[in-house]
Amino acid sequence: MRSRSRFTVLFLSVVTALCLPQFCRSQEGPLDKSQPKGTTPEEIIRRFAAKEKEFKEAREQYTYRQDVRVETPDDNGEYHEVFDVVFDDKGKRLENVVFAPQSTLAQIAMSPEDIDDIRHRLPFVLTAEEIPEYDILYVGQQQEDELHCYVFDIAPKRIEGKKRYFQGRIWVDDQDFQIVKTYGKSVPDIRKGKKGQENLFPKFTTWRQQIDNRYWFPTYTKADDTLHFSMGDVRIVEIVKYENYRRFGSKTTITYEGQELPRAPSQKPEEKKPNQQR
Numbered sequence: 001m002r003s004r005s006r007f008t009v010l011f012l013s014v015v016t017a018l019c020l021p022q023f024c025r026s027q028e029g030p031l032d033k034s035q036p037k038g039t040t041p042e043e044i045i046r047r048f049a050a051k052e053k054e055f056k057e058a059r060e061q062y063t064y065r066q067d068v069r070v071e072t073p074d075d076n077g078e079y080h081e082v083f084d085v086v087f088d089d090k091g092k093r094l095e096n097v098v099f100a101p102q103s104t105l106a107q108i109a110m111s112p113e114d115i116d117d118i119r120h121r122l123p124f125v126l127t128a129e130e131i132p133e134y135d136i137l138y139v140g141q142q143q144e145d146e147l148h149c150y151v152f153d154i155a156p157k158r159i160e161g162k163k164r165y166f167q168g169r170i171w172v173d174d175q176d177f178q179i180v181k182t183y184g185k186s187v188p189d190i191r192k193g194k195k196g197q198e199n200l201f202p203k204f205t206t207w208r209q210q211i212d213n214r215y216w217f218p219t220y221t222k223a224d225d226t227l228h229f230s231m232g233d234v235r236i237v238e239i240v241k242y243e244n245y246r247r248f249g250s251k252t253t254i255t256y257e258g259q260e261l262p263r264a265p266s267q268k269p270e271e272k273k274p275n276q277q278r
Helices: 043-058 112-120
Strands: 062-072 077-087 091-101 135-144 149-158 165-173 179-187 189-191 195-198 204-211 215-229 230-249
Touching: 043 135, 043 149, 043 165, 062 091, 149 179, 195 215
Parallel strands: none
Antiparallel strands: 062 077, 062 230, 077 091, 135 149, 149 165, 165 179, 179 204, 189 195, 204 215, 215 230
């Protein structure tokens, strides 16, 4: 798709602070640049990378609803899609669109990279297998409401081919050693061709909440950024919600800290209980 005569770009919605869930209005304390006590940055990285692998495998066995909204406030353009991530009777993972009105975006358009980012980069995961691809710098410790977190800046060591990466900051809970918040953007921005095709990506924040008292799953993503195209600036505001997590009752086993977790009965997304927060 093209927009602004020949430009593609990213997505999602508008909301004021009064409309945000409580966990997104977290009180962020000052950054303490002192070294962690009783451990090292390298050990913290090793531990959260292992937990991220467990998190990634576990989330693939959960159903949930994802609500995506994109707005360009200057012209009231809007893209809105709601879909359920579910399983069929053979246990195959599916996306079932339940709401998708006609898009009114005119300044921008959704590209394949935008759609892929919604699925994979906004709920960013950094496992042990992906660690070698990134430079990871310990920057300190910070309080996020009741959570005490270790803070790291990360960036890809190199950009290879058409592969996409995350660049920004992550917060790691000092108790569960899981990522509870990310801030940054998908990289690289794409500028190519003599016609000046541009696909630019906004900075976003993703918050996680603890689900089933074990896993910190993404539940809310927010972005409000101005993208600087060669033909002019475009402001986009976005919201992505991940709701009604429920473990699917498949034969696949899920482990947490080396122990197999009991299976839960399968339910439709509408029947799920609200998210839990530690």
